[in-house]
Amino acid sequence: MNYTAAPPMSQSTAETATLQVLYSDHHRWLVGWLRKKVGCSHLAADLAQDTFIRLITSRLVPATPSAPRKLLSRIARGLMIDHWRRRDVEQAYLAAIAHLSQAEVPSPEDRLLIIESLMRIEALIRDLPEMTRRVFLLSQLEGVPLNQIAQTTGMPLITVRRHIQRALIACLAVS
Amino acid sequence: MAETVDNGILAEAADWILLFQSGHVSEQQREAFERWRATSPAHAEAWQRAETLLTTFDRIPKGVGSQALQGTSRVSRRRALRSLVTLVVAAPTVWYVSSQLRGRWEETAVTARGQRRTMQLPDGTTVVLNTDSAIDVRFTPDKKEITLARGEILVTSGHDDRSDDRPLLVRTAHGSLRALGTRFSVRLMADATRSAVFEHAVEVVPVAAGARVLSDGQQATFTARGIVSMATVDDNDALWERGMLLLKNVRLADALAELGRYRTDVLRCDPAVADLRVSGALSLDDTDRALRVLGQMLPLRIDSSRPNEIFISPR
Numbered sequence: 001m002n003y004t005a006a007p008p009m010s011q012s013t014a015e016t017a018t019l020q021v022l023y024s025d026h027h028r029w030l031v032g033w034l035r036k037k038v039g040c041s042h043l044a045a046d047l048a049q050d051t052f053i054r055l056i057t058s059r060l061v062p063a064t065p066s067a068p069r070k071l072l073s074r075i076a077r078g079l080m081i082d083h084w085r086r087r088d089v090e091q092a093y094l095a096a097i098a099h100l101s102q103a104e105v106p107s108p109e110d111r112l113l114i115i116e117s118l119m120r121i122e123a124l125i126r127d128l129p130e131m132t133r134r135v136f137l138l139s140q141l142e143g144v145p146l147n148q149i150a151q152t153t154g155m156p157l158i159t160v161r162r163h164i165q166r167a168l169i170a171c172l173a174v175s
Numbered sequence: 176m177a178e179t180v181d182n183g184i185l186a187e188a189a190d191w192i193l194l195f196q197s198g199h200v201s202e203q204q205r206e207a208f209e210r211w212r213a214t215s216p217a218h219a220e221a222w223q224r225a226e227t228l229l230t231t232f233d234r235i236p237k238g239v240g241s242q243a244l245q246g247t248s249r250v251s252r253r254r255a256l257r258s259l260v261t262l263v264v265a266a267p268t269v270w271y272v273s274s275q276l277r278g279r280w281e282e283t284a285v286t287a288r289g290q291r292r293t294m295q296l297p298d299g300t301t302v303v304l305n306t307d308s309a310i311d312v313r314f315t316p317d318k319k320e321i322t323l324a325r326g327e328i329l330v331t332s333g334h335d336d337r338s339d340d341r342p343l344l345v346r347t348a349h350g351s352l353r354a355l356g357t358r359f360s361v362r363l364m365a366d367a368t369r370s371a372v373f374e375h376a377v378e379v380v381p382v383a384a385g386a387r388v389l390s391d392g393q394q395a396t397f398t399a400r401g402i403v404s405m406a407t408v409d410d411n412d413a414l415w416e417r418g419m420l421l422l423k424n425v426r427l428a429d430a431l432a433e434l435g436r437y438r439t440d441v442l443r444c445d446p447a448v449a450d451l452r453v454s455g456a457l458s459l460d461d462t463d464r465a466l467r468v469l470g471q472m473l474p475l476r477i478d479s480s481r482p483n484e485i486f487i488s489p490r
Contacts, residue, residue: 042295049293053418053460090283092243106236108311109324112285117234122244133244139196140232141240146193161193168189169182172224 022068023052030072037080047083051076089118124171135160136167180217180224187211188221192229280314286326289437289462291418299333300343303416305362306437306459319343327362329416330354349399350381355388360413369396371408418460427451427473431487437462445488448475 027048034044054075093115097105106114121141125133135153138144139160146164150157191208194200212222232240286292286304294302296312298319304310308326312319319341321330332343332354343354345361349368352361357375361368370377371394380386384401394408411421422430428449435442437459451473457465466485470477474490 040295042293042301046293053291089243093239094281096239096242100238104236108283108322109309110234111311112283112309112324113234114236114239115283116285117231118240118243120231121235121240125244134241137241137244141235141244142237143196146197164193165186165189168192168225168228169185171228172180172185172188172221173182 050079132163135163139164180221184221188225282312285309288439301331303329321345323347323363329360331358353378367396367398420457424452440483443486447489
């Protein structure tokens with residue numbers, strides 16, 4: 001028996017069709033739009049590709065998008081911001097480990113895990129008030145005891161605890 | 176799917192976290208905690224999230240996390256705002272240019288399952304990361320080194336600058352590859368590394384064996400002790416770069432193993448269909464669709480009723 005079949009191009013759902021139209025009509029425009037924003041054509045091409053991937057995976061494709069460029073630029077903008085955030089976290093991480101001795105510097109494998117984890121934490125606490133973030137990081141990432149945080153910040157212990165509890169709830173709310 | 180858990184329960188979970196972190200937990204409290212967790216599925220879910228969160232915290236070495244995150248978010252927010260008014264590049268560009276002038280550059284890149292990412296290095300080299308991959312790039316004044324920690328990359332070396340005579344190396348656990356002006360892929364597998372050369376040549380240096388040059392169209396699989404097999408390749412083997420998988424008379428089991436690399440669940444198939452042959456082009460960006468297409472090409476039943484597993488059997 002021979003099961004060779006035509007490539008999947010032949011089966012086209014409405015969604016694929018819409019997506020193909022979106023791609024052929026607006027891909028070039030999107031790359032240009034992004035290039036103006038980020039100033040690098042490779043990064044722009046990358047982000048444009050990611051935008052379409054996000055569009056496919058999130059199933060955001062409406063049957064007939066009324067304002068396709070608005071939709072695309074909204075997604076692209078989000079990805080662009082994520083990109084800079086990641087860059088910031090990576091740079092901050094490098095700065096943070098710069099003072100470590102050779103033996104303490106995490107291996108490349110660990111480093112990737114650490115940066116991924118930092119990114120996740122950054123996203124979780126991004127919208128919290130400054131003081132809550134600070135107290136929370138000291139307690140949960142550095143393991144500084146609550147009473148010590150209270151001493152150094154001059155806040156009552158119960159306030160310190162409330163900040164941390166609030167941040168923990170915010171983190172747990174997003175699973 | 177994420178279920179919503181009542182805020183009151185999350186607050187209780189936060190209290191338990193703080194109690195456990197205080198280090199003073201009595202036997203009674205521990206029992207009370209076990210009862211609390213068993214109260215309802217929502218309680219169990221809340222604690223599950225707490226454990227995941229604490230595991231994430233544990234990964235961050237002391238003295239690094241708070242400093243790194245303290246510095247970033249405000250900058251991020253400022254920069255995010257700036258990018259909205261299109262003034263975005265100034266700060267990173269200055270940093271980038273000044274470090275490039277010193278010939279030093281470092282970057283880390285990771286992709287999740289099903290993701291792909293293209294990265295541009297300062298010397299014009301392009302690196303595409305395939306699904307579930309991780310690399311660490313380090314440029315120093317005397318060499319340019321990419322460490323492949325996981326997954327697969329496609330490297331197209333740049334030749335922007337003739338005064339740059341630093342070698343470009345890709346390292347894995349099994350050895351290193353030295354680019355000789357070229358386009359090649361490197362895939363790190365459980366017990367060996369496989370490299371395919373699409374243009375020019377690459378010198379393979381296993382950790383404990385002599386060097387050997389691969390030329391275009393050649394593929395070598397090597398361990399630390401040397402090259403274990405050679406094969407031929409063509410451009411289609413790098414089609415994943417464009418989100419496509421081209422199958423030419425391939426066993427279904429092998430096709431599924433390949434698709435599985437791009438998915439977070441497990442693809443299993445009935446031995447009765449494992450040896451069916453399949454040809455076609457599948458999308459790696461939408462592997463659900465790819466599976467449906469396979470189901471139309473071959474008489475298969477695709478059962479996704481079990482959690483985290485898809486079982487493929489004869490129709």
